[in-house]
Amino acid sequence: MQHRLIQSVGIAWTVLFSAFIIWIYATEPRNFKEVTAGAQAAAGTYDIDHARFNAALDLFYREEFRAARDEWKAADPGRRDARTQFYIAYSFYREGWHYLYQDDDLSKQGLEAVNRAIELSPDKTLVVEDPGLQMRTAVELKAELERGTEQGIGDFNPFKVFRPRK
């Protein structure tokens, strides 16, 4: 009887631990905070720091993009909130936008963030109702960021200076 109990506990423990390892390798958390946040998200108890999120939004509208990103990262340490990731991506887009060119490196980082946002949103569609933004869906933002990383003959078009920042 005792052996059976030990066997059952052993099987349950092994299966749980294996599932945890598979989850870790699938989600690839970068630090212990992300591990905790991921566990909270899996349990349905994860929530961002709303005060920090709003503070970051203020910074974003004042065009303090780097500071805004830092605040958003602190508000969403697990990178589990689709809306926050969308705003992070948007900040990369706006910071990288210039009249003559779009910064490749920032566009790439923005693409990573917007891809995360799309992955996290239900049905892979994300709409952010914010009147201060001209692109309100994640796919629009993604397309714009992808355009920023592509190189072609269009880069030499002098009329590019007239394109608007969204």
Place this chain on the structure above:
Amino acid sequence: MTTRARSRNRALLRYILLPMIFLTVALLGGLRIDAETKAFLFYPPPLITLIFSVMVMLLFVRGRAVEIDKWLRSDQPVLTNGSHALTLLTLYFATAQAFNTVMPERGLLKALFCFFLLWTLWNNQFSNFDARRLLRSLGVLFGTAFFLKYMFLPSLFAPGGGFVKSVAGLFLEVGTLGTIDTLTFAPVTGYVSFFTLLLYVAGLILLTPRPEPEEDARALIRSYRTLPPLEQSAVREAIAGPQPSAALEAREPQKRLDAVEVTGELVTESPSEETQIRQK
């Protein structure tokens, strides 16, 4: 300790502790720490490490470090077979991750490591192994790979190294046409890897060839039968000890040899045929 307590402890080891050890190895085997950001990086086991792991499992079975027919038996309950299968499965993945932790992540060095590990494991398939030798051999294999990956190579490519090291690293890189392509991780990665390997070896030491160890005498006989003839005779002598009858038996051929020698001497002293003819 009573028989019941001993049996309970064995069950705890087999069903809980061993899977936990092997799964911890499986978790940590792919963990690296980024040198700049100190972020976790997880490298899942490459396909080649899964193949290496199959080869090591075959070695375990051949060397009787794992007696598979005793772990999985048709006359055991399903629950027992299931938990034994899980323990062996965790051993398989732990072995794959132990290889993963000592192998470079990419480039020419990864190919070289793969080649030499494959060569060694393939040769081992045809060697005469017992469980202890196999464990020793694996310890040396992992130890050497660990030394090369975490001690020798970083000393060549470390950015803060001296002039001679930098030149040696540069020559190595130029000599291999830039295919070396090493990744540099934070030093703590080496510590994690060392701990992982220690845990793996500890797990192997705790792993008994069969779930319920057989009686000592039978185990001894079984081990004796796996030995080569020369070692079998050494064991026989060691067990028998200095017995008078055995000692006498052992001295018997020597006596006969002495007698032959004595006879020979007598023959040489007797007059030869030529002498006898001359005397006649």
